[in-house]
Amino acid sequence: MVTGARRTDELRTADAPPGAGDRPVSTGPPDTVSTGPPGPDSPVDAGGPRAGKPVDTPLEARLRELAGAVPDPELPVLTLAELGVLRGVRGLGPGSVVVELTPTYTGCPALETMAADIERVLHDHGIPDVSVVTVLSPAWSTDDISAEGRRKLAEFGIAPPRPHTAGSGPVPLALSVRCPHCGSTETELLSRFSSTACKALRRCVSCREPFDHFKEL
């Protein structure tokens, strides 16, 4: 157990970021911090489906973009924004920001590397005081992975997670998983657990290649 990342704020929900009451309230509409139409991968949307949060200041949006562009340590084809684990970046004062990260799995060992990478990137961009905190609520879901993130996973040879459908349990079994190598839907489960907590091991019945599947959570 290495306590690299600060975990003091473990159970604070995303609705109550630290110092939310201290920061100057931005009065501009969301468009002022976005250069294009908001898409699934725009920095403004990187926090996923959490509405009702304060609008980012231009600086926060810029920092969120920088933090969000950090590659995932275990799946470097994905950025943290595409993975949907970056919850927010809040300025506390000049040169001081708090970054909120959520783990994919509670025990995800990559979290500390992510925190260190974000700190380094923001330091390099002139923010001396960076504090990365972990938030658990609302719980991360594979539905938080962006469309671009799913595309990159498949291209990398990892079958992307299937979207959750209403009423299905946490372990969906109905839809088939497509082989990322040959595209066949005839694939079979070898093990529910694979090289990392977030993946299952499958094999393609058609081309016989084994492959990782980013399993639904």
Add this chain to the structure above:
Amino acid sequence: MTTTANAAALALGDDALVLSHRLGEWAGHAPVLEEEVALANIALDLLGQARVLLSLAGDEDELAYLREERSFRNLQLVEQPGGDFARTIVRQLFFSVYQRLLYGELATGSGPFAALAAKAVKEVAYHVDHAEHWTLRLGDGTEESHRRMSRACEELWRFTGEMFQPVDGLDLDWRALEREWLESVTGVLERATLTVPEGPRSGAWTAGAGRQGVHTEPFGRMLAEMQHLHRSHPGASW
């Protein structure tokens, strides 16, 4: 955190920590590579839960590595040695079904454990799935696998009543939880052609004082191994 919430964080955190360590002992010994990876993954999920829970109660490292045996509040079920693979699977079935029900309840509330429970219950669903599949496969497998599963069920049954002792700080309907647990577990055992043990789950000859800090003999040896490095090199880092 109130004192009772602290006590509950310790109880749940110690369950997760101790079982995580027991599952980790399979590294290098599991029957097939996939299972080695699976058990390590489950152990990692549990360790993540333990870190969050113990951090609610204090310093996670101090609590994990510097407490004496009598200060741990985990169930006696989770501290039992892994035994053969059947025994590990039966324990996984008993414990993961319990944890899924418990976290499911806690996730619906607004207490200090709601955020963790809402997250962990999704992970535990995979643990239950894993345990159920293996129970079916081994119970309804060969004569030998059936015999070993039956033996493991009989041996661990007396540890299962303790799971439903009310924990201070958790406002739950423990009787209802126990009914649901029995229903789930009985259903799986029956489908696996295993006999639901007839032995007692409470009273004399059963286990049940882990929450009060009384543990079984193997636990001391497990702690000695788990805490040895930290105690030998205080404050070490790399």
